[in-house]
Amino acid sequence: MRYPFLRKIQPFVLAIFLLLCSTPSSWAVKEIILQSPDGHIQFRLFTEKKRLSWNATLDNKTVINTSPLAMLIDKVDLTYNAKQGKVENYSIDESFPMMGFHSKGLNQCKGIRITYTQKKGSQTFILDVRVYNAGIAFRFVLPGEGKTRTPDEASSFAIPAGSTIWYHNLDDHYLGQYQSKPIDQLQPGEWCAPPVTFRLADFSAYVCLTEAALLNYSGMALRADGHDGLTVRLAHYQPVSASFRQHYTDADVKKLAMPAQITGTITTPWRVAIIGRELNDLFNSDMIYALCPGPDSSLFPSGPATSWIRPGRASWRSTEGKADNSPKAVKEFIRQTGKIGMEYTVLDGWWAKWSEKELKDVIRFAGQQKVGIWLWKSAKELVDEGKRVDFFKKCSDWGVKGLRVDQFDSETKDMVELYTSILRDAAKNKLMIDFRGCNKPTGEARTWPNELGRAAIAGMDDGNVTDRASQDVILPFTRLIAGNADYMPMQFSNKKGNTTWAHQLASAVILGSPLLTFSSAPSSILANPALSLIRTIPSTWDEVVVLGDSGIGDLAVMAFRSGNTWFLAVMSNGKPHTFKVPLTFLGQGDYKTVLAGDDLSNPASFKIENTSLRKSHIIEVQMPAGGGFLARFIPE
Numbered sequence: 001m002r003y004p005f006l007r008k009i010q011p012f013v014l015a016i017f018l019l020l021c022s023t024p025s026s027w028a029v030k031e032i033i034l035q036s037p038d039g040h041i042q043f044r045l046f047t048e049k050k051r052l053s054w055n056a057t058l059d060n061k062t063v064i065n066t067s068p069l070a071m072l073i074d075k076v077d078l079t080y081n082a083k084q085g086k087v088e089n090y091s092i093d094e095s096f097p098m099m100g101f102h103s104k105g106l107n108q109c110k111g112i113r114i115t116y117t118q119k120k121g122s123q124t125f126i127l128d129v130r131v132y133n134a135g136i137a138f139r140f141v142l143p144g145e146g147k148t149r150t151p152d153e154a155s156s157f158a159i160p161a162g163s164t165i166w167y168h169n170l171d172d173h174y175l176g177q178y179q180s181k182p183i184d185q186l187q188p189g190e191w192c193a194p195p196v197t198f199r200l201a202d203f204s205a206y207v208c209l210t211e212a213a214l215l216n217y218s219g220m221a222l223r224a225d226g227h228d229g230l231t232v233r234l235a236h237y238q239p240v241s242a243s244f245r246q247h248y249t250d251a252d253v254k255k256l257a258m259p260a261q262i263t264g265t266i267t268t269p270w271r272v273a274i275i276g277r278e279l280n281d282l283f284n285s286d287m288i289y290a291l292c293p294g295p296d297s298s299l300f301p302s303g304p305a306t307s308w309i310r311p312g313r314a315s316w317r318s319t320e321g322k323a324d325n326s327p328k329a330v331k332e333f334i335r336q337t338g339k340i341g342m343e344y345t346v347l348d349g350w351w352a353k354w355s356e357k358e359l360k361d362v363i364r365f366a367g368q369q370k371v372g373i374w375l376w377k378s379a380k381e382l383v384d385e386g387k388r389v390d391f392f393k394k395c396s397d398w399g400v401k402g403l404r405v406d407q408f409d410s411e412t413k414d415m416v417e418l419y420t421s422i423l424r425d426a427a428k429n430k431l432m433i434d435f436r437g438c439n440k441p442t443g444e445a446r447t448w449p450n451e452l453g454r455a456a457i458a459g460m461d462d463g464n465v466t467d468r469a470s471q472d473v474i475l476p477f478t479r480l481i482a483g484n485a486d487y488m489p490m491q492f493s494n495k496k497g498n499t500t501w502a503h504q505l506a507s508a509v510i511l512g513s514p515l516l517t518f519s520s521a522p523s524s525i526l527a528n529p530a531l532s533l534i535r536t537i538p539s540t541w542d543e544v545v546v547l548g549d550s551g552i553g554d555l556a557v558m559a560f561r562s563g564n565t566w567f568l569a570v571m572s573n574g575k576p577h578t579f580k581v582p583l584t585f586l587g588q589g590d591y592k593t594v595l596a597g598d599d600l601s602n603p604a605s606f607k608i609e610n611t612s613l614r615k616s617h618i619i620e621v622q623m624p625a626g627g628g629f630l631a632r633f634i635p636e
Helices: 004-007 012-019 244-245 250-255 279-283 327-340 350-352 357-370 385-398 413-428 466-472 501-510 521-525
Strands: 030-034 041-048 051-058 061-068 071-073 080-099 106-118 124-134 135-142 151-153 156-158 162-168 179-181 196-199 206-212 220-225 229-235 270-276 314-315 344-347 370-377 402-406 432-435 451-454 515-518 543-546 554-564 565-572 577-582 591-599 602-613 618-623 630-633
Touching: 012 051, 030 106, 030 124, 030 151, 041 135, 051 270, 051 344, 061 270, 071 135, 080 124, 106 244, 135 206, 162 250, 206 357, 279 466, 314 327, 327 344, 327 357, 327 521, 350 370, 357 370, 357 385, 385 402, 385 413, 385 521, 413 432, 466 565, 501 565, 501 591, 501 602, 501 630, 521 554, 554 577, 554 591, 565 577, 591 618
Parallel strands: 314 344, 314 515, 344 370, 370 402, 402 432, 432 451
Antiparallel strands: 030 041, 041 051, 051 061, 061 156, 071 151, 080 106, 106 124, 124 135, 135 270, 156 229, 162 179, 162 196, 196 206, 206 270, 220 229, 543 554, 554 565, 565 630, 577 618, 591 602, 591 630
C-alpha cells in the first residue's frame, strides 16, 4: 500500500504520521520515509515481494534504485517475510574533534530504529537507519545474550543506469589500481573494494559506497550482481589476496573461508552511501567518523588533542631501497631528517637485528635532533596478547613514539579484532599507530585517535602502478573519502612515474595524512629548490575545499587551510591542462604568496615565484601531462 500524499505534508507531520502508523498491528504501514535534516536526501523503506527493500533520492532524483536488504543468521533469512514492530525516531546534533583533513567533525542526522520479527521463527532484529545531509547509513542489531551465531549479509546497492563507477578489485587486497567504466560494463561477479564512487549519467550527483564502525565483525566488500547492483559480501566470500598467501601459511588460507561466529548481540557495521551534488560534498563528509563511537576518556582525556598524540612529518629509510642500515648510517639519515624540521623517522624491520643497546643509542640520538622514532612491526608478531603487551611496554620504555604495523592482508573478524587490540594496548603505553598491509578505514580514528593513518592504498612505495598521474587524481574522490591514507607522497626520483616534480610537491598536500611520510629521502629534499616550501607543509588541516575544476581521474584542484594559512594544490592526469582558479577561498586582505608550478621545459624542475595576492585575484595554471601546482598564502 502506498501513501502518495505523504510527499505533500510537512516533514514533522510526516514523522509523526509514520510513527503512529508504524505501531505493531495488522494495519501497520509498509512504507517508511526518513529525510535528512535539510530535507534534500530521502531514504524510503518498504516491502517488495515480501522482502525489506529501500531506495534513496537527492532532491527527488533517485540516486540508489530499489535495493533489497538481506540479513541472515545461521542461514535463516531474517529480512524476508518479516513482521514490523516498534518504531523509534531519534535525532543527533553534535560536533567532535578530528585529525586529518578537518579539525572538527559534524554528526547531524535524523534516525529511526525499527523492530522486526522473522515470521518463520522468533528471531527479533532492529534495522537502524540514519539520514545525514550528506548521505544515508543503515545497520542491523540482533539481540541474543549468551548465544553464539553465524551472521551473513547480502544487501545490495542498485546503481542507476548510465552511471560511471570508479573501483578496484581485491586481487591484492586494498592495494589495487582504480579503473572506471559504465556501470553496465561491470561484469557479474567482479569484486569492488570499498570505498566505491559512482557518478550519475547526467552529472547531477556523486555517491560513495563503503562501511563504518567495523567492530567485532567481518569486513565488507562489494560484488557485482550483473544487474547494475553491488552486493555486500563478508570476508569469508572474498578472494584470498596474493599478499596474504605470501605472509601466511596454507592453514591460515583455509581458515579465511570459514564464516565468523559471534557470541551475544550482533551489531553489523553501518552500510554507507555518501551522497552529494559536487565532489566537495563527498570529500568533506564526516559521516564515516560520525557513525563511530567517541574515544575512551580514560585513555584519551583530550581526544585527538591528548598530549602524547602528535601528528607530524616522517622520513622512511626504506624508500632508498638497499641501503646501509647500520646504526651509524641511520644516525646520519636522522640528522638530515631533523635538519628539514620533520618530526619523525620510521625504521623498517631491520631494526630488530640491532642489539637493544644500539637501538636505545639511536633513539637517544634522534631525540637530540628533535626527531621521534617509529618502529615497523609485523601484525603476525602481535597476535599473542602476552607478547604484544610486553613488546609495547618495551617500546614505551625505550622512548619509541609509534609503531607501523604491517601484513594484515585480510579483513576477517579475527583480523578486525586484532586492530582493536593493537590500538587499545598501544594507547595504554602512549604509542601511536600507523597501519599498512591493511583494510580500508571505517572511522576507527575517531574511537582510537592514536591511529594516525593506514595505507589500504597503492602508494608511492608500490612499484606496480602503471599510470601514477591518473591514479593520483582518482584517489581523493575514492579511497580518501573513507579516511586518512598513508600514501607516502612526494618522490623526486624516477619512481615518480609519469608525473612532474610539481605534481609530486602537490601530492604531499592532497594525499597527506596525520603521519605524513615523505617518499623522498631527506638528502633529496635538502637539495630541492622547493625546500623552504616543503618545510611548511603541515600534516593536518582545519578545512579543505574541493574547487570546481576538479574531476575524478582528470584534475584534483583543492584548497587547504591550517590556521590562517592557505595552500592551493593541483594535480593532473596524463594530459596537459590550462585553467584559471579564482582565489575566493581566501580571507580578506593581502597574502604573502609562493607559487610553485611546472617548468614546461623540464618535468624535473619548478618555476617558483614570490608575490602578493588577495581573494579578488585569479591564478592561471598551465600544466603538462602529469603536471601539478602548489601555492602557499600567508596573511600579510
